[in-house]
Amino acid sequence: MSALDSQPTSLPTVEDDDPHGFFVPKALRDVKDVIHTSIPIHFHLNQFIDTLPFQRLRDIKQLGTSSYVWPSASHTRFEHCLGVAYLARCLASHLQTNQPSLKITNRDVGCVEIAGLCHDLGHGPWSHVWDGIFMPKAIKGCEWQHERGSEMMFDYLVKNYKIPISDKDVRFIKALIAGDPTQCDASEKPFLFDIIANKRNGLDVDKFDYIQRDSHMTGTSFSFEATRIVKSARVLDNQICYNIKDANQIYEICLRRFGLHKSIYNHKTARAIEYMIVDALLLAEPYMKIAERVFDPERFLYLNDYILNEIERSKAPELEASRQLIKRFRHRELYREVVWKAVEFTSKKAIQDSITSERIMEKAQKTFEGEGSEEPFDLTADDIIVDITTMHYGMKERNPVDFIKFYSKKHPDKPMHAGPGDYSGLRPSIHAEILLRIFTKKPEYFGRVHDAYNAVLVDMSEEFSAGADTVPNTPTLASARTPDASSFETLPKTPGGDAGDAGTGSGQKKKRAFGRSNSAMMSKNYFADVDRGYRHESPSASTRRMSTGGVAVAVVRDPSAVAVVTTFQPTADLSQLFEDGTEGAIIDATPLQRLKRGREDELQPPIEGIEVKRRKESAK
Template sequence: MVEDDDPHGFFVPKALRGVKDVIHTSIPIHFHLNQFIDTLPFQRLRDIKQLGTSSYVWPSASHTRFEHCLGVAYLARCLASHLQTNQPSLKITNRDVGHVWDSIFMPKAIKGCEWQHERGSEMMFDYIVKNYKIPLSDKDVRFVKALIAGDPTQCDASEKPFLFDIIANKRNGLDVDKFDYIQRDSHMTGTSFSFEATRIVKSARVLDNQICYNIKDANQIYEICLRRFGLHKNIYNHKTARAIEYMIVDALLLAEPHMKIAERVYDPERFLYLNDYILNEIERSKDPELEASRQLIKRFRHRELYREVVWKAVEFTSKKAIQDYITSERIMEKAQKTVDEEGSEEPFDLTADDIIVDVTTMHYGMKERNPVDFTKFYSKKHPDKPMHAGPGDYSGLRPSIHAEILLRIYTKKPEYFGRVYDAYNAVLVDMSEEFSAGADTVPNTPTLASARTPDASSFETLPRTPGADAGDAGTGAEQKKKRAFGRSNSAMMSKNHFADVDRGYRHESPSASTRRMSTGGVAVAVVGDPSAIAVVTTFQPTADFSQLFEDGTEGAIIDAAPSRLKRGREDELQPPIEGIEVKRRKESAK
């Protein structure tokens, strides 16, 4: 246990060593911190990227959770030290500060695992205390676990409640974890957002058993919350990063029956080696059971990704309606219906599992609420009087709802890009009709036979703009239908014209296009039947295309330009030339 007079205590000026840091310049490491850093669980964080798949979009964002944890530890120490020095009446001890730091590491060690988060944190904490013989009493252990959970009720009532605002602030979301990652992630992605974390730390005072800040820093604190939203919107949830994340999850699911990855999280000894290198473990394996997983990993290594078909920013209040109504099953049902109506004999192997409906909530830190509304401030003239910031105390340029929903539709098979987009829009049409009619139920789907759609009146609508209907096209009945569910819901169910493509559009990644152009592409037609056109691309320039026709039917090369094959636009190919047989031919890139 760390006592106040411990010669190796947290506040001893002389550090055992220092760590260079790109954000905080230099981080001193003292004896108590060193006990935790030099353990296998903490060193494991060197092998886990802080931003996960974001490094596939921003290559420089390859920093790990190891340096983030050190940064959070440093800021926590600064904040606790500042409070102890400037408010001696709080009676903050070395024990308090030391255990505040203990609680930082544990959630980071298992971040990303949705399985009983608190249970996993406690498992790893107990592992360190036991295996590294950290001298902690039962009371101290309960205190650290309570800090991890952010719940003061899990420890003795004598513990100082304001300490829970430092690490995992459930009151307003403002804590040193955010102060570090907002700066660090911004810097490493080249989208720098600078603020003086030490200034915010030195602004802190404990009043009414909670951490308050100087009112002159209210705008800066709001900007920190705004930046958090920006990082989630533009960096963490980037369309490509999300696509790769889905591919990695699918690869792990394919490997799970053979590798039993999920079981490792319950065993601390095995969990220590569960990190980003799990993909390399799969790739190195020669086990036939992992072939499907290896092929999927190879696919995203080659940048042949799941593709975002369409996106839409939606009102936060519409989240449940989207989740209930826009499903992969319903989109698949519409796509299949279109194929059946066309009577096409072409193979159609799209399934509901090949369609991803991604619904992401992005906010300032407190869902739809403004975190500043839950933060108290003081002023220089009234340093001991905590108050909430009111109108005029800081900028009034802020939204009424501090959250929104980002809806994205992905396809795992880019060749059906256009069909998925067309089917999604068909679902929107049905959704609009259901809401405008005030129906209580939504149409049956294979998996949502009894799903219910919230009534349109349950949505919060925006005030109408005078004359907004004047320029709208459509009949009076259509105008009435639009007004029935308000402007915000009308936008939710409207078509995204920026993503508009034809039903036959087939997306091709730039890397795949480059490889194909360098090796050639060939369009082949059956001689004597100009309507029977088969479009073929190949990565083997010397392929014998006569093998395409098992019955020996002659064919002709009618177009070797890769650009003509990019979208599979067979209708634009010139008629075949009679009497020219298909032969070996290497196509030049154009």
Template sequence: MMAQHLKDKQPDLGITDRDVLCVAVAGLCHDLGHGPWSHVWDGMFIPEVLRREPERLQHLQGWTHEKGSEMLFNALVKDNNIQLQQEDFDFIKALIAGEPLRTPHEKIFLFDIVANKRNGLDVDKFDYIHRDSHTVGSPISISLDRIINSARVLDNQICYDIKDANHIYEICAARFKLHKIFYNHKSAKAIEYMIIDALLAADPHMNIVQRIDNPKSYLYLTDSILERIEESESDELEPARAIIDRIRVRDLYQCVDYKCISWPARRPFLEYITPQRIVDAANALAQESGQDVDILKDDVVVDSSIMHYGMKQSNPLDSVKFYSKRSADVCAHPQPGDYSLLMPTYFAEVLLRIFSKNKNVFGIVQAGYRKVLKDLQEAIESGRIKACDPAECSPTCACACHFAPLIQDVPAIMLTDIDDLASAPTPPATEAPSTPKAKAHSRQGSFSFSGMGGGTGGSASTPFFNNNSFTTVPPNYVPPSPSAAAAKNRKPRSKVLQNKDRNVSGSGNSSMESIGSVDSASTTTLVAGSGGSGSSGSLIKNKKRERDDDGEGAPVTEREVKKHRLKG
């Protein structure tokens, strides 16, 4: 659609039907190489296997799903005896990989359509953001047709109308939202790690990873591999089956703690906070407190999910050129004031989460993680570890490197209105009194620099080192099992529900008496079928009742009964 639009709107570009067809084929085939569970396979499972067995799997180093797509495309063309010119064949594969240098004689702007490595704005992103946001019930209110119709080739790249800059920004923001809320949801991430562990346990016996360089074997490597492991009765696959059973009964790996880290401050956290350090700290704390636990390195997962707008820490719109209807043949990068000034300092962050595979050590693993976090803070404050990368850091970020000069005692700071900041000479007493300035609002005590959190008087605390008060549990805490939690949250059956065989009339005193007999703290209103129908069916609805001054539940009125009868 994008290629056809450019061909129709700008015939001077010389786009041919052959170009449109090659772009369409590349768009359809560019994700063929994704394995089971998409990015879980090529972004988590494959790297972990290669890390564990680098020598045996040396021939698979550097494997990506784009390479898998090319492999399957080669097999598809060969097995089906598709007659393609070699230059078309090479062009399609270069489009899939997003590598224009492989075919330098082709129109370079066409590479912005399928796998855009210039700014990330391609039809693949348009498609999955629109699809996934609609699937999860939070559809974006942006017309993708409008964005595509806005596209225009200038300076050998795809540009957009400046009036659509905010719409494009919203697409990038929607990408971040999907990653933040849905793709990286703690339960989804826990299940992903459990799937990886199941595959790792099964791989030595099923040769799973070896299939990625064999197109015929890889073709049948789908999500159904979990079912194949489950139905197996092999003793070697018992550990993998046990993990899958835990997924089925919702006995998931537990997220014991989490913290958001700004982009420039990420490196020391990612390098210092490791499963081994957490396990060592947790075992030491358990020994001190007399807890009889023995935590292993494999019991803990340190997950660092990078979430961004599409171009890591950079504003993706900085890499997009725009034009205006008054100068349709001239393009330029926009300034922030051209579309909005409400921009984050960084367009990426890291969500650091600690998972425990064994729920029985939930509390002590959290305590171990927090001990490691405290050790990291002390190492940064002493200068043994650099807080962040100066090349990526800005003076307005909340990184620890900026509070070094501020940790001395800081006097109380008075915050005033902006008018009070302008000093003016005191008028002579003989002149008419000047209009009084706005009254200053004095706030004494702590002062937060760039969102660091608590006051800086002698403290080097930032949000990265503060303990998460919403996740804090005692070191001996053990979460309830899924079945126990379900039983605890199950609502008790009311007397009316226990007597479900009784038919309640839709009118008259008997129905009012039945309704009035329900416990006033959580009234269950029983409304018969529509009046006069003779139906014995009933609508049961739980409704919280406000208590009056005497502590009794407010009575159910005849009007409410009629209202619920109409709803039924």
């Protein structure tokens, strides 16, 4: 009989650590959930749910601006936290039932469940947009993170709603949220810290929920049996281990995390809107003091995604610039991605040092001045965004599965790491990469920014060629078990590759001007290549020009050719421009429409003998 079959089924008593029976699981109601079907709400959990700090999460979108790309991705932190609490209880209860020797109490299970429920209390508007982009810019040197906000709001909730838990319980729950056992009493069971925020290998119930939920809500279904993985969990060596049969499924979860970051969380349009929202908030910051609200729980209670509506409703002249920027992205006239590049993880420092908005702007200005053009050049470094994002499987460049211990049916009490061949060998040697993207806030300079970026790449290639010894190489990861690239057979030379890159079989590496990790960084992306004079126009602007709700305009080059172009743009109209420079009458225009003025726009290219020109914005 195996150790799994011989476990006793009696549960430990809980009088010592729960004298009032607060953590005894007494279900009050069930909540229907799109991922977990039905979530039971126990008495102790209900004490936290029906409070303002937790109900605030209904107004914080889980995926920030992703709903502007995937309209169905409007789920919030509220339902995610319910899901995490449910899975946390499932896992802790499973260990309590199947391994009585661990002496897990109802208090332990209840604290883990509450930690799962409250782990995101501190998220600001649009989730990671707030602490990832806005706060560092709003308060220079501020290292505020949502985990700090969660701790503040949890203390506020317990105190103001008189939750009957001890100071020891409070410290334990906050330590579970942080994944740091040093923040609470040393008597707490260390393996419980692997459930909510696993710092050992990144595999926790938080990921189990958001990977399923985010995939479902964006229509990119990825289903896995979370209950199967939970039921295979077993504590060995004071850490949670899993059945080796689930190793491939666990690796797929890590891979899916990377896929979500690559295709969903960092989508170019969602990212552009993030930067626009941050700029709008920064413009409003001197007047509204938004960033300061994170340090006051009473003010933080009402800080949510609807802060934009607060700005839009205001008539304060100090917020006019912010309102105009919000109106711009409401009309889908967004910052534009000029170019993108997937770069090796080891090149991050080189990118940060070499590719800057100031350097790109200087190249663009130098090229413009060399053309001798009399047109104004109002592109600044602030109009260029160099976006550098790290995407990984959960543990930066390392394979998370290398840090998980497994057991087998034949050896249920013998934990060990999965070695080569124990699960799929089709995996990269480095489990992270850098996504480099250049955005412009002024689409009319799209082509010039792209041209300047390419010029920077040329300079970088020359710089790295001159200082080959300073180029970073891929570091050796002594703690990881992922097979080295040298353990595989040499692949055929790729088109345009360096013949000297092929392995020699002796472990020696040929010295070259720059490492493989930098070749991708300094190569052009020909898929994004455009002419220097290219000016990007949003699809919405084109649609408004061709819609039937605005002003009809015609400019006749050939008397035999007559065409009508219309616009739906609320702040602009179109006028006729004849070859002699005189403006003709506006067709079907009302007096109000004639008074409207649009922002300055370029002369559109001739289309079948017709030219269309927007009127310049009035001085007013």
